Amino acid sequence: MNLSHDDGPREAASVDFGHLVHRRPSAVARPRSAIEVAEVVRAAAADGIPVAARGRGHSGYGQAQTDGIVLDLSALAEVHEVRDDRVVVDAGTGWRAVLDAAWRHGSAPPVLTDYLGLSVGGTLSAGGIGGTSFRYGLQTDTVTELEVVTGDGVVRTCGPGDELFAAVLGGLGQCGIITRATLRLTGVPERVRRHEIDHDTVVSAAAEQLRFVEDGRYDFVQGQVRYGESGRRIFLETATYYTPPAAPRDDGEDLPFPEFQHRLDAAEALLTQTGAWFHPHPWWNCFLPASTATEFLESLVGQLRADDLGPAGCVLFYPVFTARVHTPLVRLPPEPVAYLVALLRFPPDDTAVAERQVADNVRLYREARDLGGLTYPIGAIPFTASDWRHHFGARWPRLRTWKEHYDPAHILTPGPGIFTAPGSGTPRTTDD
Ligand SMILES: Cc1cc2nc3c(=O)[nH]c(=O)nc-3n(C[C@H](O)[C@H](O)[C@H](O)COP(=O)(O)OP(=O)(O)OC[C@H]3O[C@@H](n4cnc5c(N)ncnc54)[C@H](O)[C@@H]3O)c2cc1C
Structure with a gap:
């Protein structure tokens, strides 16, 4: 398996959607099979070189980056x-x-x-x-x-x-x-009937959302807060999936199922054109327990100004039943319902603003954590070693054992900084 040391692939692998962290790998490999992935990993393990897989590079804070070898899986x-x-x-x-x-x-x-x-x-x-x-x-x-x-x-x-x-x-x-x-x-259904339901407060929106998921009347339920020219808007986005001749009785936008699933394509094209897709994105994602989620959301929305999100940004929120999630390492608060709360920020291309927002993300994470929140670790919240231990909680010893067993040289995926310093092979033992 050939490794590329060329500047082009190395530069491309040092950028992600967050545009906040930039680590240049020493080499990039573009494997076409599991055997080729294994060849690279085996050689890297022998030399203690970190390896990170890169899917589409839509991480927010260098999760797929390393100063070692990037495996570009495209x-x-x-x-x-x-x-x-x-x-x-x-x-x-x-x-x-x-x-x-x-x-x-x-x-x-x-x-x-x-x-x-x-x-x-x-x-x-x-x-x-x-x-x-x-x-x-x-x-x-x-x-x-x-x-x-x-x-x-x-x-x-x-x-x-x-x-x-x-x-x-x-x-x-x-x-x-x-x-x-x-x-x-x-x-699959053939069609989707999509609705937007406005609310005056996030408290009433979250309460109605919970009723919707409990009675199961919709097939898709989310909620958003956006800031536009006419001010703040809080609304639920719901959808009913159906195949004619059956049809939902309520009005709404009616569209083919694939078109509904591709609903962000137009926004991506526009933001790519304006350049905002390539600006820093200090995104923040946490799961809050239902018992404190509305308190958190209310406080968050009370603090936010339009500039904190940008015209393309939003706060996204929606509930999940935690008993439906069976993946041990996906960390959710231990209550029957948890809300995903996400700040999808699209600020201007300004390093100082981005740095301020990353610092604000840490503050918000501490607030959420005090209310029983746990991060969904895809965004831009720099974590210390003890943050990770807290995140995995009772599952931390198990993860550590698995790490020793399956990745004894500790070379895999240093980007999040769980076992080694972010992006590198240096052990992370202190609370740095
Ligand atoms: C515009 C946008 C919308 C999003 N919407 C959602 C959403 O609706 N729901 C949601 O859950 N998330 C959403 N995300 C977050 C997204 O799911 C995560 O950031 C995801 O990890 C990105 O996938 P990627 O292929 O770009 O991964 P990368 O950024 O390439 O990698 C992400 C992490 O996964 C590791 N990785 C990649 N491939 C592999 C592999 N094959 N094996 C092991 N590890 C691997 C990387 O090393 C890295 O640590 C969104 C992100 C963006 C930018």
Whole structure:
């Protein structure tokens, strides 16, 4: 397997969606098979060189970066097999391609992220949440088999009940690099009836949202706070999936199912054109327990000004039933319902503003944590070693044991800074 030391690929691998952290790898590999991934990992482990997989690079804070070797998985992106109830895909495949292949077969993944330009391996290493998660859990809960290259450079296959399966799903790349996944599919509706329901306060919006997910009247439920020219707007976004001649009785925007799933494509095109897609994005994501989520949301929305989000930004919030999430390393508050709260910030291209917002993210994380919140670790909240120990809580000893077992040289995925200093192979033992 050839490693590229050229400036172009190394520069590309030192940038992510967050545009906040830039680490140049010493080399980039572009494997086309699990065997090629294993070759690189084995050689790197022998020399103690850190390795990070890069799916689509939509991390917020260098999670897929390293000063060692980046494995660019963009060429490991084949859809191998589609059946009514499952699809087998390489880990570098984008969710757009997964949906397209499944749709042609009359099926769809039960949970899709709002934006489909993410890789399967990238979302499975974090969780993968969407507006149907209240019903189906996270994307990690829809996986039935994985092929993984562990930190010793061995290709292994695992499934539900296997330790490696639990160590890798939602495992932030610490114990293995996913090379292939079998994902559950469901039948699909032809059409979607989409609604936006305005509220005066986030408290009433969150309360109605909870009623909606409890009575199951909608198939998709989210909530947003946005700041536009006419001021602040708080609304729920809901959708009913259906196939004619059946039809929902209520009014709303009516669109084909794939068009609904591709709903962020136009925004991406616009923000790419204006350049805002390439500005810093100090995003913040946490799960709050239902008992404190509205208190947190109310305080958050009370503090926020339009500039904190930018015209393209929003606060996203929606509930999930924690019992539907079966992925041990995805950390959720221990209550029956948890709310995802996300600040999707699109500030101007200004380093000082971005740095201020990252610092504000840490403050907000501490506030959320005091209220029983846990981060969804995809955004830009710099974590200390003790933050990680707190994050994994009772699961920390298990993760540490798995790390020793599957990645004894501690080379895999240093970006989040869980076992080594962020991005490097230096052990992280102190509370730096
Ligand atoms: C515009 C936008 C919208 C988003 N919407 C949602 C959403 O609706 N729901 C949601 O849950 N998330 C959402 N996210 C967050 C996103 O799911 C995560 O950041 C995800 O990790 C990005 O996937 P990626 O392929 O770009 O991963 P990368 O940034 O390339 O990698 C992310 C992390 O996963 C590791 N990794 C990548 N591939 C593998 C692999 N094959 N095996 C093991 N580890 C691997 C990397 O090393 C890194 O640590 C969104 C992000 C953006 C920018």
